[in-house]
Amino acid sequence: MRALAAFAVVLPLVCVDVEAQETAAPETPPADAQADGAPLDTIPVASADAPPPVPAAEPQDEAQGLAEIVVTAQKRKQSLHDVPISVSALSGDLLKDINASNLADASTYIPNVRVDADDLGSPQVFIRGFGTNTFNPSFESSVGFVEDEIFYGRGAYFTESMFDIDRVEVLRGPQGTLFGKNTVAGLYNVITASPTEQFSGNLRLSTGQYNEQRLEGGVGGMFNDWFGARLAVLAQSGDGELYNQYLDRDEDKMRQKAGRLKLRLLPLDDVTMDVTLQRSVTDINFWPYELFALDTGTRNYLDKFDPDIEDDPYDFRTSFDQPGFINKNSATESLKTDWAMGDLGGIRDAHLILIGGYSNLAINQLNDLDVSPADLLRLYNYEDYGQTSAELRFSGRSDSLFGLGQSVDFVAGGFFFESNYKLRAQVAVGHDIGSYVLTQDAWQLITGNLNALPGNIATLPILGDLLAGVIGDDAYQFDYRQKLKSGALYAQMTWNISEHWALTPGIRYNRETKDVDSAGTAHCRTAPTCLTPLLLGAKDYSHPNLKRDETDWSPKVALQYIWDPNLNVYASYARGYKSGGYNSLSYTGEDLAFKPEKAGTAEVGFKGRFFERRLNFNMALYQTKLDDLQVLAFHGATTNVGNASATSQGLEADFQWLTPWRMLMLNGSFGLIDASYDQYPDAPAPISQGINATQDLKGKRLAFTPKQTATLTPVLTLPLGSLVARLSADAIWQGEQYTDTDLDPHTRVGGYMEYAARLSLGSADDLWTLTVGGSNLGDKRVLNQATDAVLFPGTYYAQQSAGRQYYAALAINW
Template sequence: MKSLNLTALLLAAATATAAAQQADIEVDSLETIAVAPPAEPAEALSSSEPAQLEEIVVTAQKRSQSLQEVPISVTALDGGFIRETGAADLADVALYVPNVRVDADDLGSPQLFIRGFGTNAFNPSFESSVGFVQDDIFYGRPGYFTESMYDVDRVEVLRGPQGTLFGKNTIAGVFNVTTKNPTDTFSSDGRVTYGSFNTQRIDAGAGGMFADWGGARVAGLYRKEDGQLRNTFLNRDEEALEQKAARLKFRLFPFDSVTSDLMFQASDTSAPFWPYQLFKLDDDTRGYLEAFDAGVEDNPTNFRTQSDTAGFINKGSQTLGLRTQWAIGDIGSVHNSNAVLVLAGSRFHINQLNELDVSPADIARLDSHEHHEQLSAELRFAGETDTLFGLGDKVEFVAGGFVYDSRYQLRASINAGADIGSYLLTRDFCQLAGLPPGICGDGSNVSLPGLPIFGDITAPLIGPDNYAFDYLQDTLSIAGFGQATWHITERWAVTPGVRINREQKDVDSRGTPNCRLAVGDNPPCVISTLLMANAYDQRGLQRNEFDVSPKLVLQYFADTGVNLYGSYARGYKSGGFNSLSYTGEDLEFRPETADTFELGAKSEFFDRTLRFNATLYRTKFTDLQVLAFNGVFFDVSNAASATSQGLEGDFLWLTPWQPLQISGSFGLLDATYDDYRDAPAPVRDANGNLQIGALQDLSGKRIAFAPRQTASLTPQLSFPLPLGLGGRLAGDVIYQGDQFTDADLDPNTFVPAYTIYNARLTIANDDESLSLTIGGTNLGDKRVLNQVIDATFFPGTYFAQQANGRQLFVAIAAQF
């Protein structure tokens, strides 16, 4: 997509009123870890009134209610807190949320895990286990998680399953993002940030009501950074990134009781690709690669890599939505009734070229193009009655229907590089091909040299050579849902709910070898032979699924400020077909389901100066969808059942010393496979011997991406300064427990526990209209690996992805 032009966006939004939108989702906030907005320092110190926590009104159950009445495990971060911490994306936000992990370094295939469960989206067949909703619009591809995050009012994380009200593919939970809306009077705000590694960020928004019949808000983002990972072979930054985005919201009042919000937004992101480093090179692989670059190395924590392909990823989206709310009022015995209609349409694309061997040798590349289009509509009706057939107290309810129609297309190819001929004469290829050890050698000598000259000689003979994937998927989901809370007495309430969903997927899938010798259905092409792939053409594939997701909650409201709840909920993630199959066999995989029991407490103490919420849970997953590495690429299957159980909570304390407030979170997680007998085994056994394609029994073992403990602590001190200024000094202590980062639980993919420290100082005038923030993240420069996976083409070697080191930033913000 071409660079965004703000004038063009405004014109497009103004003329595109035939489609769909949303804007002001009723969700005001969920439990907020940071006071939002932060207290004005000078005023806070001089006030004689004791501070109290403000009541938070939420619509986590798609109707307005107090946070303390919401029987869901929820954490939310206020937009002001997000900006002050310097968070640039949802991965940064997730550090403050217990039992949640977001890995967004792969912009096209982010990985999200809640309570240890999530989806490796590298194979685009998989739909995310964590739903993404922004401004009441459901987005159906994982890549939307890495779209531009700006002009945000709050980010809410609802732990799953959330299938009753939010639908399919929320089996692990939902990220619910709400952006700012037009204010009653004109207002504007902006922030300019500059930081380490040439990080530049400008985001701003302005708007308000221009007449009694409507108003508007426009917002935009420009973000650019070089990143820390340096490619010394190509002399370029592999984590460089540029994002441009804009959003326009109209709020219209066509009738006294009707509010319509029209929204158009677009974003464009470009970056090099991939951000990986080699790890644990063996002698023969090192000897082969040193022939291409004498400086090749395998230190995974030095922010250096040596790949030869100038890869890239370009991604972007355009969304148009319309949200209309009609305040109906009383209808017979139903009071405060209202209807909401949300219509939305979105397009999303990813074009990428990345190197599959992450080395200075040109062995193979992945050229991939994804296009996604979706249309959605949700109509819901909410209200309340005085009793249920004369029994008990009031009943609050919401019911409605949802339709989602999408088309996803993938065209990708694995292309042979210029050095593929030399690779075919290496010990690594010999081992992958399963040839006898006597031919491959024992690694103590270079029995198969694999010299670069062999690639130069064979390249003209091999010519263009690739294996291509062509995948088309149409999805239609139709659901009806309903939920009601019956207040049996003043203290007791029960909430039943259910969602009935029917889905149909129609798929055409094809794999094709292409090369100079392409004669017949399965020609002897180099890449297809290396991948053990053959031609297939599967058209007219179809899946029809029917699911019922029930929910039942029992609540108790006490006089002490402690409200308790117990709940049961079921959710599911739909099945599908493998879009990256090499053989066309075993394409289909089943849906996975989850059943969760929770016991939770919502509490406020000490004259409403301490809010503490915690949840004890147990979740059982069945038919878990997994990716298994086969030595070259990933296969898709239903392979396991698993259980996750633990405790999570967060708190906000306005301490007796009024300038100090403390917030924090904690999570305890025990997530294990119940039954996973045919799991992929590490590529090397405990003695270092290769066992390519071997299986193992992981029943009873801890699953990957499931740290046993996570925690964060954020004290914030407000103090006065001369000239009517005030200051805030805040710091973060963020702890992540140890975890495996690959499904085979290879010890080499184990990441030990670590703690990082952040800090920031904000100086602002008395009304917070102008502020300066100086801060830093990972101040101890802790070197941490986000993920370690088996390397393609080099058995026994790994690809490592490194988390950010120390970064400093300065930001100037203004609001009027």
């Protein structure tokens, strides 16, 4: 009933989290503004907070309304109002205002989207209930990631440095036709700031709790009529909330530095070349887990290592012995060349665009796999990834389709992608493993019987010291290499059949090959009888020269009825595809292969602008059928991969309302998800049903799918002479969800409400702004995720969501 009461408040509130501007709203953008090759940095995207109000001496024109929101969701510039898909846009100004440091912070304001970015190497991104746990590196993300028109093939790019952003577009549903594979659930399309016509710059300094410091800035412009540049930098650091009492250190302590140089060259009047060079380096203490629900045997054992051991998952305290870390760095170079060809016969405003890029990503990390003060199990992991991509596309418009109907906008092209990925991971026993093998937990794992021993045989840490010399180095190692090549041809057009009807068909053909070498090997002085594989149930294997060759057709069709320039209704169907592969973390070498995902989504929606364009309201209903959903099942330290099938259906809506009281604006969002398995017969079962037990999850809800999400953001703007004050507040609702595939009751997170607020004071000409704000002001303590512990059956690892935090920021523009 509490949840229903919350929904009664926020049901009509829906968010395209964008900042409104009290300026005359134009009609549909002119043809030249929609050209595929038009510079992207001049788009007047709004953010969720209101701009400075009209000065009191100049009464507001009642005809004024919300500014047009322009996006590139269909690889050409369009009003968001005209795009026949469910899409949200977040401006760079909004991201700064809410003090967002990553996409997880931003995604809170987007309906039916969930991003968990605590693990920089394996983020989890879900749209409409579908996503991928990339803890298994052979899994590619079901949500695509594109930045500055470069597609990135690893989920770890979601947690790369986010700075000097112009806007973020989130496209829900399959985007296979224009963006290709790995977009079965949707796509994040990130556009960074580019050189402006006039020299300009901005700098933002912020500070917050836990010694958080962030410096972000960019400067540049066109230096003459043929050359321009923009340099952007980021430096941030912080200690984080989670304190490790055993090591006396902060487990979330982070340092990150990044830079981006954009060069714009105009060698000819009709040719624009954009060169982008970007680097990022991140170091963080790792990882952010606490023990949860210790049983008596486990507690008695761990007490000998830390007498203050506790299992409260809501106190931001943990206790483990390994000083883990994650080091991550990336480098990207890209070139976009746009030839504005003008009119070619019956084709108007033709553009030929070539985009090429190379990126390298490296991750090195050490994790305390048992998350306890005993030195039992460690995970070493090194990943090296490189990708090369190229896209050539041609776009334009004609007055009709072979004399039929009205204008046609089209885009067609080809895409090539190649990547190389190497993984070396090792699970190794620690110094205290000799004391662990005589515990109840150890015998439960070895025998597979939760009642193996009534209690611990011995709980003496000295046994570890005595047996360490006998056991020596003992580990199980994974070696995985994958070479991928992908090529695609695609085409899409929008045919304005009449004044009121528009049809958008599209198709993409994709072919992909993968060459994989996979091996698992035990290493110890007592080989072939090693302790690590005994605990993990592992054995040696080697599978070189594994191959996959897949093809896919991804069609799309959308039909729009345009009632008038301010209201249109659409219906669409789209398919998406994600390639199959081979399990990179298998302990046995058996059943390595998993099938490609294929999703089909039917969607109906409307987009409306009302009250002289002072209210934008968008809503969509959808149903997605996903065949061969790639699933990851955790059984303690082991990870099994396979395929299931599922259906997701629901609603998402968003709105902006410039209220009759011109100083107040309301933004909001609302999402509903009903996502369940159609087939998943051998899913993992809760540990209470037995070690390695399975269950049939047919008809059961998918994890990581809150039933409802909603936001409400009122923004009050007050003129104070030459200054402007702005007060913003957020009410954020997250519905009930499970955070592990097995739907164990311990992993359930109930619905909850959070609140945030910001107060800004700045000059009316926007030269400077001082902001103070806070998030989770009620200090709501909830779990972001809970999973089974590796070596302690019946115990869990808990990952806590952020508590109350405050910040202050100074922004300067010139």
